[in-house]
Amino acid sequence: MNTTVKQSFADRKPTRGRLSEPVHSDCAGTQTPPEIALAPSKFADIYNEHSRAIYYLALRFLGDPQKAEDATHDVFLKAFRKMDSFRGESSWRTWLYRITINHCRNLQQSWNDRHMFSNADDAVWDNAPARTDSPLRVLETKELGQRIQKALDGLSDEYRLLLLLVADEQLSYEQVGVLTDQTPDAVRGKLHRARKAFAALFEKTA
Amino acid sequence: MKRQSKLTSRQSEQQQQHSNQQAEQHAALEFPTVEEMLRHDARHTPVPPSIAHRLQESIGPVQPRPWWRRLFGS
Numbered sequence: 001m002n003t004t005v006k007q008s009f010a011d012r013k014p015t016r017g018r019l020s021e022p023v024h025s026d027c028a029g030t031q032t033p034p035e036i037a038l039a040p041s042k043f044a045d046i047y048n049e050h051s052r053a054i055y056y057l058a059l060r061f062l063g064d065p066q067k068a069e070d071a072t073h074d075v076f077l078k079a080f081r082k083m084d085s086f087r088g089e090s091s092w093r094t095w096l097y098r099i100t101i102n103h104c105r106n107l108q109q110s111w112n113d114r115h116m117f118s119n120a121d122d123a124v125w126d127n128a129p130a131r132t133d134s135p136l137r138v139l140e141t142k143e144l145g146q147r148i149q150k151a152l153d154g155l156s157d158e159y160r161l162l163l164l165l166v167a168d169e170q171l172s173y174e175q176v177g178v179l180t181d182q183t184p185d186a187v188r189g190k191l192h193r194a195r196k197a198f199a200a201l202f203e204k205t206a
Numbered sequence: 207m208k209r210q211s212k213l214t215s216r217q218s219e220q221q222q223q224h225s226n227q228q229a230e231q232h233a234a235l236e237f238p239t240v241e242e243m244l245r246h247d248a249r250h251t252p253v254p255p256s257i258a259h260r261l262q263e264s265i266g267p268v269q270p271r272p273w274w275r276r277l278f279g280s
Contacts, residue, residue, distance in 0.1 A: 047258065052253050055253045056247075056251050059251065072253070073261055167241040167244035168248075
């Protein structure tokens with residue numbers, strides 16, 4: 001699959017990208033120098049490296065495989081068209097996450113406007129007896145995804161997003177803070193409550 | 207007698223296989239943190255191949271290189 005994607009995208013040209021100069025990878029979190037030219041095959045590399053993380057975030061944030069598929073497609077299409085505006089001030093992963101978060105929030109917003117939906121009050125779960133220092137056990141591995149989704153669906157968008165971003169080992173608390181417009185300390189504080197809320201909800205899904 | 211013992215060993219093999227399958231199905235997973243659980247879930251969540259196909263279609267057909275680029279090799 002990777003080969004197919006790479007070959008197919010390699011023939012395509014970003015809107016205004018230059019083609020001949022070498023490309024520096026910053027997928028591991030290092031910074032790309034500004035004004036760098038983007039070869040078209042670079043897009044295939046980006047897709048192959050980050051599509052899983054982007055799809056997973058969209059899937060668990062939106063809670064719907066079809067919506068997640070559409071969102072992932074739209075995010076990468078947007079990224080392809082805006083590749084030349086990427087200045088290397090963040091990592092590719094962070095840049096793609098930013099696009100994904102905005103896209104998913106817009107989708108959620110339009111859906112919520114139509115359905116007047118609100119998430120469960122997190123204060124309820126903050127006071128729940130669940131312990132975050134005890135391990136989470138699952139008996140049926142095939143049900144894990146469903147249970148995770150149910151538990152995440154019960155959280156506010158903010159807590160859900162925090163947990164999903166922090167679970168990505170490529171992101172630091174600082175980067176999560178930038179993506180969610182808050183300080184790293186605020187991330188740490190909210191993360192503690194988000195874990196607790198998740199654990200309480202997860203227990204209920206058994 | 208010999209045939210019977212062969213049958214018995216085959217039966218026990220089958221039972222063993224069956225119990226192994228059941229054990230796999232009911233394999234208990236334990237995660238020390240929520241993040242570990244999410245990472246495990248992410249690793250086992252495949253990206254639908256249709257996304258790459260749709261992207262290829264959306265990005266559009268391959269554009270031929272203009273004649274002056276072919277001529278001057280740029």
